Amino acid sequence: xxxxxxxxxxxxxxxxxxxxxxxxxxxxxxxxxxxxxxxxxxxxxxxxxxxxxxxxxxxxxxxxxxxxxxxxxxxxxxxxxxxxxxxxxxxxxxxxxxxxxxxxxxxxxxxxxxxxxxxxxxxxxxxxxxxx
Amino acid sequence: xxxxxxxxxxxxxxxxxxxxxxxxxxxxxxxxxxxxxxxxxxxxxxxxxxxxxxxxxxxxxxxxxxxxxxxxxxxxxxxxxxxxxxxxxxxxxxxxxxxxxxxxxxxxxxxxxxxxxxxxxxxxxxxxxxxx
Numbered sequence: 719x720x721x722x723x724x725x726x727x728x729x730x731x732x733x734x735x736x737x738x739x740x741x742x743x744x745x746x747x748x749x750x751x752x753x754x755x756x757x758x759x760x761x762x763x764x765x766x767x768x769x770x771x772x773x774x775x776x777x778x779x780x781x782x783x784x785x786x787x788x789x790x791x792x793x794x795x796x797x798x799x800x801x802x803x804x805x806x807x808x809x810x811x812x813x814x815x816x817x818x819x820x821x822x823x824x825x826x827x828x829x830x831x832x833x834x835x836x837x838x839x840x841x842x843x844x845x846x847x848x849x850x
Numbered sequence: 851x852x853x854x855x856x857x858x859x860x861x862x863x864x865x866x867x868x869x870x871x872x873x874x875x876x877x878x879x880x881x882x883x884x885x886x887x888x889x890x891x892x893x894x895x896x897x898x899x900x901x902x903x904x905x906x907x908x909x910x911x912x913x914x915x916x917x918x919x920x921x922x923x924x925x926x927x928x929x930x931x932x933x934x935x936x937x938x939x940x941x942x943x944x945x946x947x948x949x950x951x952x953x954x955x956x957x958x959x960x961x962x963x964x965x966x967x968x969x970x971x972x973x974x975x976x977x978x979x980x981x982x
Binding site: 720721722723724725726727728729730758759761762764765766767768769771772776778780782789790798799800801802803804805806810811812814816841843844845846847 | 852853854855856857858859860861862890891893894896897898899900901903904908910912914921922930931932933934935936937938942943944946948973975976977978979
């Protein structure tokens with residue numbers, strides 16, 4: 719596989735978040751105590767079996783509003799530009815965001831979670847237990 | 851964005867790993883003290899600027915050999931089948947693996963890392979500092 723090859727994913731769900739604009743969305747998930755809901759699409763509901771046993775989940779979001787052609791950013795509290803692979807900026811070639819969240823409750827294909835740092839409508843790529 | 855929509859990524863690099871077969875690759879990165887190298891493709895080298903300051907990185911791999919149509923797996927040490935979102939199995943609809951690794955050394959666009967749990971030739975989707 720080389721640099722030009724394409725990798726295709728489909729969202730497995732969508733985030734329902736209290737944050738409706740990028741301005742109000744926190745820059746870092748550890749800053750957030752906000753709750754929201756991950757809606758897993760019906761065809762993947764079976765893949766949630768057993769998730770209730772975990773208190774913490776790693777969620778991979780597709781940051782669909784991010785800029786993908788930026789290689790340098792200025793991190794919070796920094797004066798210098800830094801490469802995007804040396805920052806947790808949403809702007810990066812493959813804007814996949816990783817957030818560790820608390821699982822509050824599962825109801826069918828809906829996961830109530832705490833620690834939201836993404837905007838309403840963000841596509842979800844994957845959900846994993848934070849620790850096995 | 852709905853369940854059918856496609857999200858397209860391109861690899862930003864490739865893993866050079868001592869593991870040449872899936873059989874010898876560990877099931878879990880915390881089991882591994884093995885070293886390897888992430889080669890970032892030349893067009894993204896600038897995005898590494900400043901990464902030397904971090905001891906730990908979160909690496910997102912594309913597990914290109916994984917099965918994407920499996921929704922249940924039997925985890926290690928478990929008797930029951932479990933949903934793939936309640937497991938860290940490589941087999942999942944979007945086989946994006948998350949490993950926290952130690953950064954041993956950066957040399958240009960090559961990152962020497964410790965804690966490899968992926969096979970040689972695995973495409974890399976993203977690299978981030980583990981903690982900001």
